[in-house]
Amino acid sequence: MRSLSKFLDNRRRMTKSRLFCLLVVLGSAFMVLLIIVYWDNVGTANFNHHTSFSKSLPTYLSAEHPSDISATEDNGLSDVDRFLDSFLNSATTKNVRPSTKGEILAQPGGVNSFEENVRGYDWSSKTKLEESVLDHELIQEERKFNLRSFCANSSFHFPTKDRDFDDIPNKELDHLIVDDRHGIIYCYVPKVACTNWKRVMIVLSESLLNKKGVPYQDPLEILREDVHNSSSHLTFNKFWRRYGKFSRHMMKIKLKKYTKFLFVRDPFVRLISAFRSKFELENEDFYKSFAIPILTRFSNWTNVPPSAGEAFSSGAKPSFSQFIQYLLDARTEEQKPFNEHWRQVYRLCHPCQIDYDFIGKLETLDEDAAQLLRQLNLDSLFQFPPSYRNRTASSWEEDWFSKIPLEWRQKLYKLYEPDFVLFGYPKPENILKV
Incomplete structure:
Protein backbone atom coordinates (compact mmCIF):
# COMPACT_ATOMS: atom_id res chain seq x y z
CA MET A 1 0.00 0.00 0.00
CA ARG A 2 2.87 2.30 0.88
CA SER A 3 4.50 1.70 -2.47
CA LEU A 4 1.20 2.38 -4.24
CA SER A 5 0.73 5.59 -2.29
CA LYS A 6 4.27 6.64 -3.07
CA PHE A 7 3.72 5.86 -6.73
CA LEU A 8 0.52 7.98 -6.82
CA ASP A 9 2.30 10.84 -5.05
CA ASN A 10 5.06 10.74 -7.64
CA ARG A 11 2.48 10.75 -10.43
CA ARG A 12 0.73 13.76 -8.88
CA ARG A 13 4.03 15.65 -8.59
CA MET A 14 4.91 14.81 -12.19
CA THR A 15 1.46 15.94 -13.37
CA LYS A 16 1.77 19.21 -11.46
CA SER A 17 5.28 19.71 -12.84
CA ARG A 18 4.08 19.12 -16.40
CA LEU A 19 1.09 21.40 -15.83
CA PHE A 20 3.39 24.08 -14.45
CA CYS A 21 5.69 23.75 -17.48
CA LEU A 22 2.71 23.94 -19.79
CA LEU A 23 1.48 27.08 -18.04
CA VAL A 24 4.95 28.62 -18.29
CA VAL A 25 5.08 27.88 -22.03
CA LEU A 26 1.57 29.24 -22.57
CA GLY A 27 2.35 32.31 -20.48
CA SER A 28 5.55 32.96 -22.45
CA ALA A 29 3.69 32.57 -25.73
CA PHE A 30 1.00 34.97 -24.48
CA MET A 31 3.62 37.54 -23.46
CA VAL A 32 5.33 37.30 -26.87
CA LEU A 33 1.96 37.77 -28.56
CA LEU A 34 1.26 40.72 -26.26
CA ILE A 35 4.59 42.29 -27.21
CA ILE A 36 3.88 41.88 -30.92
CA VAL A 37 0.45 43.46 -30.51
CA TYR A 38 1.97 46.25 -28.43
CA TRP A 39 4.53 47.14 -31.05
CA ASP A 40 1.98 46.80 -33.82
CA ASN A 41 -0.19 49.38 -32.05
CA VAL A 42 2.46 51.92 -31.05
CA GLY A 43 5.45 51.24 -33.27
CA THR A 44 4.28 53.53 -36.06
CA ALA A 45 1.41 55.88 -36.93
CA ASN A 46 -1.03 54.16 -39.28
CA PHE A 47 -4.04 56.13 -40.46
CA ASN A 48 -7.22 54.44 -41.67
CA HIS A 49 -8.70 56.15 -44.70
CA HIS A 50 -12.18 55.72 -43.32
CA THR A 51 -11.62 57.25 -39.90
CA SER A 52 -10.57 60.62 -38.59
CA PHE A 53 -6.94 61.32 -37.83
CA SER A 54 -5.71 60.26 -34.42
CA LYS A 55 -5.96 63.05 -31.90
CA SER A 56 -2.93 61.81 -29.90
CA LEU A 57 0.66 62.80 -30.45
CA PRO A 58 2.86 60.41 -32.45
CA THR A 59 4.44 57.53 -30.60
CA TYR A 60 7.99 58.61 -31.37
CA LEU A 61 7.53 61.77 -29.29
CA SER A 62 8.41 60.00 -26.05
CA ALA A 63 11.42 58.27 -27.59
CA GLU A 64 12.90 61.54 -28.79
CA HIS A 65 11.87 63.63 -25.76
CA PRO A 66 12.71 61.72 -22.56
CA SER A 67 10.84 64.29 -20.42
CA ASP A 68 7.59 63.06 -21.98
CA ILE A 69 8.13 59.46 -20.88
CA SER A 70 5.80 58.26 -18.13
CA ALA A 71 6.99 58.70 -14.57
CA THR A 72 6.30 55.01 -13.94
CA SER A 125 15.94 57.95 -42.70
CA LYS A 126 14.26 58.44 -39.34
CA THR A 127 15.21 61.70 -37.67
CA LYS A 128 14.67 64.63 -40.05
CA LEU A 129 11.49 63.18 -41.54
CA GLU A 130 9.96 62.52 -38.15
CA GLU A 131 10.91 65.95 -36.85
CA SER A 132 9.20 67.50 -39.86
CA VAL A 133 6.11 65.32 -39.40
CA LEU A 134 5.97 66.21 -35.72
CA ASP A 135 6.19 69.94 -36.47
CA HIS A 136 3.35 69.70 -38.97
CA GLU A 137 1.21 67.65 -36.60
CA LEU A 138 1.65 70.22 -33.86
CA ILE A 139 0.68 72.99 -36.29
CA GLN A 140 -2.45 71.04 -37.20
CA GLU A 141 -3.35 70.63 -33.54
CA GLU A 142 -2.96 74.37 -33.01
CA ARG A 143 -5.17 75.21 -35.99
CA LYS A 144 -7.90 72.81 -34.94
CA PHE A 145 -7.73 73.93 -31.31
CA ASN A 146 -8.08 77.57 -32.36
CA LEU A 147 -11.09 76.77 -34.55
CA ARG A 148 -12.87 74.69 -31.91
CA SER A 149 -12.17 77.24 -29.19
CA PHE A 150 -13.79 80.12 -31.05
CA CYS A 151 -16.69 77.97 -32.20
CA ALA A 152 -17.32 77.17 -28.53
CA ASN A 153 -16.78 80.76 -27.35
CA SER A 154 -20.17 82.20 -26.46
CA SER A 155 -18.87 85.78 -26.62
CA PHE A 156 -17.80 85.45 -30.26
CA HIS A 157 -20.80 85.79 -32.56
CA PHE A 158 -21.34 85.67 -36.31
CA PRO A 159 -24.26 84.65 -38.55
CA THR A 160 -25.11 80.91 -38.66
CA LYS A 161 -22.59 80.08 -35.95
CA ASP A 162 -25.03 78.48 -33.51
CA ARG A 163 -27.26 76.60 -35.90
CA ASP A 164 -27.23 72.80 -36.04
CA PHE A 165 -26.03 70.78 -39.00
CA ASP A 166 -29.63 69.75 -39.68
CA ASP A 167 -30.53 73.42 -40.13
CA ILE A 168 -28.10 73.93 -43.03
CA PRO A 169 -30.05 73.95 -46.32
CA ASN A 170 -28.98 71.40 -48.92
CA LYS A 171 -28.05 74.17 -51.37
CA GLU A 172 -25.41 75.36 -48.87
CA LEU A 173 -23.76 71.92 -48.78
CA ASP A 174 -22.67 71.98 -52.42
CA HIS A 175 -19.00 72.59 -51.57
CA LEU A 176 -18.54 69.32 -49.68
CA ILE A 177 -17.10 66.80 -52.16
CA VAL A 178 -17.23 63.13 -51.12
CA ASP A 179 -14.86 60.33 -52.14
CA ASP A 180 -16.37 57.06 -50.95
CA ARG A 181 -13.47 54.98 -52.27
CA HIS A 182 -11.01 56.44 -49.77
CA GLY A 183 -13.36 57.87 -47.16
CA ILE A 184 -12.53 61.53 -47.73
CA ILE A 185 -14.62 64.71 -47.67
CA TYR A 186 -13.14 67.92 -49.08
CA CYS A 187 -14.76 71.32 -48.70
CA TYR A 188 -13.47 73.42 -51.57
CA VAL A 189 -12.91 77.16 -51.21
CA PRO A 190 -12.50 79.06 -54.50
CA LYS A 191 -9.21 80.95 -54.87
CA VAL A 192 -7.50 78.52 -52.49
CA ALA A 193 -5.97 75.98 -54.91
CA CYS A 194 -9.39 74.37 -55.30
CA THR A 195 -8.89 73.57 -59.01
CA ASN A 196 -6.02 71.22 -58.24
CA TRP A 197 -7.67 69.76 -55.16
CA LYS A 198 -10.75 69.03 -57.26
CA ARG A 199 -8.46 67.29 -59.75
CA VAL A 200 -7.09 65.16 -56.92
CA MET A 201 -10.63 64.25 -55.78
CA ILE A 202 -11.57 63.21 -59.33
CA VAL A 203 -8.55 60.90 -59.52
CA LEU A 204 -9.27 59.39 -56.11
CA SER A 205 -12.96 58.82 -56.68
CA GLU A 206 -12.48 57.73 -60.31
CA SER A 207 -15.52 59.83 -61.17
CA LEU A 208 -14.27 60.83 -64.64
CA LEU A 209 -12.88 58.78 -67.54
CA ASN A 210 -10.23 59.93 -70.00
CA LYS A 211 -10.34 59.48 -73.78
CA LYS A 212 -9.24 55.85 -73.41
CA GLY A 213 -12.27 55.12 -71.26
CA VAL A 214 -10.32 54.57 -68.04
CA PRO A 215 -10.23 56.73 -64.89
CA TYR A 216 -7.67 59.51 -64.79
CA GLN A 217 -4.50 58.76 -62.86
CA ASP A 218 -2.66 62.06 -63.35
CA PRO A 219 -4.52 65.08 -61.91
CA LEU A 220 -2.93 67.51 -64.37
CA GLU A 221 -4.39 65.63 -67.34
CA ILE A 222 -7.91 66.69 -66.35
CA LEU A 223 -9.12 69.74 -68.26
CA ARG A 224 -10.12 72.80 -66.28
CA GLU A 225 -13.67 72.81 -67.66
CA ASP A 226 -14.12 69.20 -66.55
CA VAL A 227 -12.72 69.99 -63.12
CA HIS A 228 -15.35 72.65 -62.45
CA ASN A 229 -18.21 70.72 -64.01
CA SER A 230 -20.56 69.85 -61.14
CA SER A 231 -21.28 66.43 -62.67
CA SER A 232 -17.65 65.42 -61.99
CA HIS A 233 -18.19 65.40 -58.23
CA LEU A 234 -20.48 63.85 -55.65
CA THR A 235 -21.41 66.59 -53.20
CA PHE A 236 -23.61 66.58 -50.12
CA ASN A 237 -26.36 68.56 -51.83
CA LYS A 238 -26.76 65.63 -54.29
CA PHE A 239 -27.38 63.10 -51.54
CA TRP A 240 -31.15 63.52 -51.65
CA ARG A 241 -31.11 62.01 -55.16
CA ARG A 242 -29.22 58.95 -53.96
CA TYR A 243 -30.55 58.43 -50.45
CA GLY A 244 -33.89 60.25 -50.41
CA LYS A 245 -35.25 60.82 -46.92
CA PHE A 246 -32.15 59.15 -45.46
CA SER A 247 -29.80 61.68 -47.09
CA ARG A 248 -29.15 63.76 -43.97
CA HIS A 249 -28.59 60.61 -41.92
CA MET A 250 -26.02 59.37 -44.47
CA MET A 251 -24.26 62.73 -44.40
CA LYS A 252 -23.83 62.44 -40.63
CA ILE A 253 -22.48 58.90 -40.91
CA LYS A 254 -19.89 59.95 -43.48
CA LEU A 255 -18.95 63.05 -41.49
CA LYS A 256 -18.29 60.80 -38.50
CA LYS A 257 -16.36 58.10 -40.37
CA TYR A 258 -14.54 59.96 -43.14
CA THR A 259 -11.51 62.26 -43.04
CA LYS A 260 -12.62 65.85 -43.61
CA PHE A 261 -10.31 68.62 -44.82
CA LEU A 262 -10.32 72.13 -46.25
CA PHE A 263 -7.78 74.74 -47.31
CA VAL A 264 -8.08 78.42 -46.40
CA ARG A 265 -6.33 81.70 -47.13
CA ASP A 266 -5.93 85.21 -45.73
CA PRO A 267 -9.44 86.62 -46.39
CA PHE A 268 -8.33 89.99 -47.79
CA VAL A 269 -5.72 88.42 -50.06
CA ARG A 270 -8.36 85.99 -51.28
CA LEU A 271 -10.58 88.97 -52.17
CA ILE A 272 -7.78 90.55 -54.20
CA SER A 273 -7.20 87.26 -56.00
CA ALA A 274 -10.91 86.94 -56.80
CA PHE A 275 -11.03 90.47 -58.19
CA ARG A 276 -7.93 89.91 -60.35
CA SER A 277 -9.22 86.70 -61.92
CA LYS A 278 -12.87 87.68 -62.38
CA PHE A 279 -12.72 91.39 -63.26
CA GLU A 280 -9.24 92.07 -64.63
CA LEU A 281 -9.49 89.19 -67.10
CA GLU A 282 -12.14 89.05 -69.81
CA ASN A 283 -14.83 86.78 -68.41
CA GLU A 284 -18.21 87.02 -70.12
CA ASP A 285 -20.22 85.29 -67.39
CA PHE A 286 -18.79 87.37 -64.57
CA TYR A 287 -19.05 90.54 -66.60
CA LYS A 288 -22.79 90.10 -67.17
CA SER A 289 -23.59 88.78 -63.69
CA PHE A 290 -21.44 91.11 -61.60
CA ALA A 291 -19.48 93.73 -63.54
CA ILE A 292 -22.58 95.29 -65.13
CA PRO A 293 -24.40 95.70 -61.76
CA ILE A 294 -21.22 97.16 -60.22
CA LEU A 295 -20.70 99.64 -63.06
CA THR A 296 -24.39 100.56 -63.05
CA ARG A 297 -24.43 101.32 -59.31
CA PHE A 298 -21.02 102.80 -58.67
CA SER A 299 -19.54 104.23 -61.88
CA ASN A 300 -20.22 107.24 -64.10
CA TRP A 301 -20.98 105.07 -67.12
CA THR A 302 -24.46 105.92 -68.38
CA ASN A 303 -24.45 103.28 -71.10
CA VAL A 304 -22.66 100.24 -69.75
CA PRO A 305 -21.33 98.02 -72.58
CA PRO A 306 -23.41 94.84 -72.96
CA SER A 307 -20.48 92.44 -73.42
CA ALA A 308 -17.11 91.88 -71.81
CA GLY A 309 -15.31 92.35 -75.13
CA GLU A 310 -16.80 95.80 -75.69
CA ALA A 311 -16.21 96.74 -72.07
CA PHE A 312 -12.53 95.82 -72.16
CA SER A 313 -12.08 97.66 -75.47
CA SER A 314 -13.61 100.83 -74.04
CA GLY A 315 -12.03 100.53 -70.61
CA ALA A 316 -15.32 99.95 -68.79
CA LYS A 317 -14.06 97.72 -66.03
CA PRO A 318 -14.94 97.85 -62.33
CA SER A 319 -12.20 99.15 -60.06
CA PHE A 320 -11.18 97.37 -56.87
CA SER A 321 -12.75 100.23 -54.92
CA GLN A 322 -16.08 99.71 -56.71
CA PHE A 323 -15.85 95.98 -56.01
CA ILE A 324 -15.48 96.72 -52.28
CA GLN A 325 -18.48 99.06 -52.46
CA TYR A 326 -20.46 96.25 -54.04
CA LEU A 327 -19.55 93.86 -51.21
CA LEU A 328 -20.54 96.40 -48.55
CA ASP A 329 -23.81 97.38 -50.22
CA ALA A 330 -26.78 95.83 -48.39
CA ARG A 331 -28.59 95.34 -51.71
CA THR A 332 -25.96 92.85 -52.86
CA GLU A 333 -26.79 90.18 -50.30
CA GLU A 334 -30.50 90.91 -50.52
CA GLN A 335 -30.64 90.36 -54.27
CA LYS A 336 -28.25 87.40 -54.49
CA PRO A 337 -25.96 85.64 -51.97
CA PHE A 338 -22.26 86.35 -52.34
CA ASN A 339 -20.65 84.50 -55.21
CA GLU A 340 -18.56 81.54 -54.05
CA HIS A 341 -15.33 83.31 -55.05
CA TRP A 342 -15.80 85.94 -52.36
CA ARG A 343 -18.25 84.22 -50.03
CA GLN A 344 -16.87 83.76 -46.54
CA VAL A 345 -15.37 80.37 -45.71
CA TYR A 346 -17.61 79.96 -42.69
CA ARG A 347 -20.58 80.12 -45.07
CA LEU A 348 -19.04 77.69 -47.55
CA CYS A 349 -17.70 75.01 -45.23
CA HIS A 350 -19.60 75.40 -41.92
CA PRO A 351 -16.55 74.88 -39.66
CA CYS A 352 -18.57 75.18 -36.43
CA GLN A 353 -20.95 72.43 -37.52
CA ILE A 354 -18.36 70.11 -39.12
CA ASP A 355 -15.36 68.88 -37.13
CA TYR A 356 -12.55 69.05 -39.71
CA ASP A 357 -9.61 66.70 -39.31
CA PHE A 358 -7.17 68.74 -41.37
CA ILE A 359 -6.94 72.51 -41.99
CA GLY A 360 -4.53 73.47 -44.74
CA LYS A 361 -3.49 76.99 -45.68
CA LEU A 362 -2.50 78.38 -49.05
CA GLU A 363 0.40 80.18 -47.41
CA THR A 364 1.92 76.77 -46.60
CA LEU A 365 0.31 74.87 -49.47
CA ASP A 366 3.25 72.69 -50.51
CA GLU A 367 4.01 71.48 -46.99
CA ASP A 368 0.38 71.03 -46.00
CA ALA A 369 -0.55 69.17 -49.19
CA ALA A 370 2.38 66.80 -48.80
CA GLN A 371 1.48 66.17 -45.16
CA LEU A 372 -2.18 65.51 -45.95
CA LEU A 373 -1.40 63.03 -48.74
CA ARG A 374 1.13 61.32 -46.51
CA GLN A 375 -1.34 60.98 -43.63
CA LEU A 376 -3.94 59.61 -46.01
CA ASN A 377 -1.36 57.11 -47.32
CA LEU A 378 -1.83 58.54 -50.80
CA ASP A 379 1.60 60.10 -51.30
CA SER A 380 2.80 57.03 -53.23
CA LEU A 381 0.05 57.50 -55.84
CA PHE A 382 0.90 61.06 -56.89
CA GLN A 383 2.14 64.41 -55.67
CA PHE A 384 -0.05 67.46 -55.33
CA PRO A 385 0.11 69.45 -58.59
CA PRO A 386 2.45 72.46 -58.40
CA SER A 387 0.80 75.77 -57.54
CA TYR A 388 0.43 78.64 -59.97
CA ARG A 389 3.32 81.09 -60.22
CA ASN A 390 0.96 84.04 -60.73
CA ARG A 391 -0.34 83.77 -57.19
CA THR A 392 -1.56 86.90 -55.43
CA ALA A 393 0.99 87.76 -52.74
CA SER A 394 0.15 88.82 -49.19
CA SER A 395 2.67 91.65 -49.50
CA TRP A 396 0.40 93.32 -52.06
CA GLU A 397 -2.36 93.86 -49.48
CA GLU A 398 -1.37 97.38 -48.43
CA ASP A 399 -1.03 98.60 -52.02
CA TRP A 400 -4.42 97.25 -53.04
CA PHE A 401 -6.21 98.77 -50.04
CA SER A 402 -4.31 102.07 -50.04
CA LYS A 403 -7.05 103.81 -52.09
CA ILE A 404 -9.93 102.28 -50.13
CA PRO A 405 -11.40 104.67 -47.49
CA LEU A 406 -10.57 103.64 -43.93
CA GLU A 407 -14.24 103.33 -43.00
CA TRP A 408 -14.80 100.85 -45.84
CA ARG A 409 -11.80 98.79 -44.79
CA GLN A 410 -13.10 98.56 -41.23
CA LYS A 411 -16.57 97.52 -42.41
CA LEU A 412 -15.03 94.97 -44.76
CA TYR A 413 -13.04 93.50 -41.89
CA LYS A 414 -16.22 93.04 -39.84
CA LEU A 415 -17.74 91.25 -42.84
CA TYR A 416 -14.85 88.77 -42.98
CA GLU A 417 -13.83 88.79 -39.32
CA PRO A 418 -15.09 85.24 -38.62
CA ASP A 419 -12.71 83.86 -41.26
CA PHE A 420 -9.78 85.81 -39.80
CA VAL A 421 -10.50 84.61 -36.27
CA LEU A 422 -11.54 81.01 -36.86
CA PHE A 423 -8.55 80.19 -39.03
CA GLY A 424 -5.91 82.06 -37.05
CA TYR A 425 -5.16 84.98 -39.36
CA PRO A 426 -4.02 88.10 -37.50
CA LYS A 427 -6.11 91.24 -37.69
CA PRO A 428 -4.54 93.44 -40.43
CA GLU A 429 -3.90 96.43 -38.21
CA ASN A 430 -1.75 98.14 -40.85
CA ILE A 431 -4.83 98.34 -43.10
CA LEU A 432 -7.44 99.10 -40.45
CA LYS A 433 -5.71 102.13 -38.90
CA VAL A 434 -4.91 105.56 -40.32
Missing part, protein backbone atom coordinates in the same frame (compact mmCIF):
# COMPACT_ATOMS: atom_id res chain seq x y z
CA GLU A 73 9.32 54.08 -16.04
CA ASP A 74 12.63 53.26 -14.37
CA ASN A 75 15.71 54.85 -15.99
CA GLY A 76 13.84 55.30 -19.24
CA LEU A 77 12.61 51.70 -19.41
CA SER A 78 8.98 50.70 -19.00
CA ASP A 79 8.00 47.22 -17.84
CA VAL A 80 7.34 46.18 -21.40
CA ASP A 81 10.67 47.66 -22.51
CA ARG A 82 12.52 45.75 -19.80
CA PHE A 83 10.82 42.49 -20.73
CA LEU A 84 11.48 43.12 -24.40
CA ASP A 85 15.11 43.92 -23.66
CA SER A 86 15.61 40.67 -21.79
CA PHE A 87 13.71 38.81 -24.51
CA LEU A 88 16.03 40.24 -27.17
CA ASN A 89 19.16 39.60 -25.15
CA SER A 90 18.18 35.99 -24.65
CA ALA A 91 17.83 35.61 -28.41
CA THR A 92 21.20 37.17 -29.24
CA THR A 93 24.83 36.65 -28.21
CA LYS A 94 25.22 40.24 -26.99
CA ASN A 95 26.04 40.58 -23.30
CA VAL A 96 25.94 44.38 -23.00
CA ARG A 97 22.62 45.63 -21.63
CA PRO A 98 21.78 49.22 -22.70
CA SER A 99 20.79 51.52 -19.88
CA THR A 100 18.29 53.77 -21.65
CA LYS A 101 15.51 53.51 -24.20
CA GLY A 102 17.49 55.72 -26.56
CA GLU A 103 20.38 53.27 -26.46
CA ILE A 104 18.03 50.38 -27.16
CA LEU A 105 16.67 52.17 -30.22
CA ALA A 106 20.14 52.97 -31.48
CA GLN A 107 21.72 49.60 -30.80
CA PRO A 108 22.10 47.43 -33.95
CA GLY A 109 20.62 44.42 -32.16
CA GLY A 110 17.96 46.41 -30.29
CA VAL A 111 14.30 47.16 -30.86
CA ASN A 112 14.81 48.74 -34.27
CA SER A 113 16.59 45.68 -35.57
CA PHE A 114 13.94 43.42 -34.04
CA GLU A 115 11.08 45.38 -35.63
CA GLU A 116 12.93 45.69 -38.91
CA ASN A 117 13.31 41.92 -39.07
CA VAL A 118 9.76 41.21 -38.04
CA ARG A 119 7.93 43.96 -39.94
CA GLY A 120 10.34 44.90 -42.71
CA TYR A 121 10.76 48.54 -41.62
CA ASP A 122 13.47 50.80 -42.98
CA TRP A 123 14.75 52.98 -40.14
CA SER A 124 17.61 54.58 -42.07
